[in-house]
Ligand SMILES: [Zn+2]
């Protein structure tokens with residue numbers, strides 16, 4: 533039976549994947565510095581017969597690995613990540629995230645000769661900072677792809693949900709230095725402009741959609757209390773449920789800074805200090821297909837769609853290709869992400885068993901998409917209808 537065959541293939545790959553996941557867990561590397569982790573994935577994919585393009589699109593720790601059946605058909609993408617967090621290592625579990633998505637790609641490749649199409653595993657660096665998927669999407673990395681699946685470890689299994697669109701905005705205010713006590717009337721206080729931007733934004737908060745988020749810091753606010761600050765820099769993340777509302781909100785936030793700069797008499801420069809993330813749009817038909825297979829391979833408890841107030845770079849992919857980003861459960865009890873506890877939870881027998889089942893569901897989903905033309909057509913129709 534198909535389910536047993538796929539589970540057997542996933543089970544056979546388990547030990548190799550465990551080794552890679554634990555190596556990456558013990559050697560955490562930050563975004564765009566994931567050289568060892570990237571190599572571990574590339575070596576494994578090459579060993580299993582994938583054609584690998586390293587330093588994909590000029591990004592040193594990105595790759596594209598392809599296994600083609602040689603017969604025209606759907607292109608299935610799995611997205612791997614392997615970056616860690618400063619100080620707490622793999623608190624987001626990207627060590628296990630990477631091996632589960634790469635593992636699904638390898639498992640599917642073992643079946644592909646019986647079908648058609650191809651499987652592509654993408655190595656996508658720096659999800660925690662300025663995610664590479666943004667640049668990869670802009671440069672057309674996913675244009676040939678029919679469906680994209682990325683699974684993320686969590687304490688419980690959740691269906692694919694949503695995440696917020698996000699812009700990272702920096703305000704640089706330039707004033708004029710002067711002796712703050714002896715000569716204040718000749719100074720232009722750049723810090724006042726930054727502080728008043730926060731005050732303006734706090735007033736704005738009362739009149740925005742409650743699902744939005746605006747949060748910021750001051751990274752530069754003067755050098756000494758007896759010098760009128762000539763330079764101030766503030767950085768904000770602005771988030772909203774849709775790209776359209778985000779653009780509207782960002783303009784209002786910029787006006788808060790413009791007004792504050794004008795009041796202080798400072799010059800204002802506006803820039804994006806990190807890549808902007810789009811909101812995640814889950815393809816519901818693809819998500820239902822995946823959830824069905826997850827139940828079939830023996831996962832009983834699956835929570836509803838996870839609506840995240842964070843932002844994910846896979847959001848950008850979901851505006852180009854029908855995409856799902858479900859979470860797979862690896863913990864006995866509730867465990868928060870971005871903690872040392874969660875990093876440790878990625879190396880338990882429960883986590884590895886969940887990895888195997890999750891990979892099997894990912895592969896069975898792909899096989900159904902490859903063999904059922906009508907299913908792919910319905911997935912595409914939904915994608916086209918949700919596109920703005
Ligand atoms: Zn993560």
Ligand SMILES: [Zn+2]
Pocket residue numbers: 624660869870
């Ligand atoms: Zn994270």
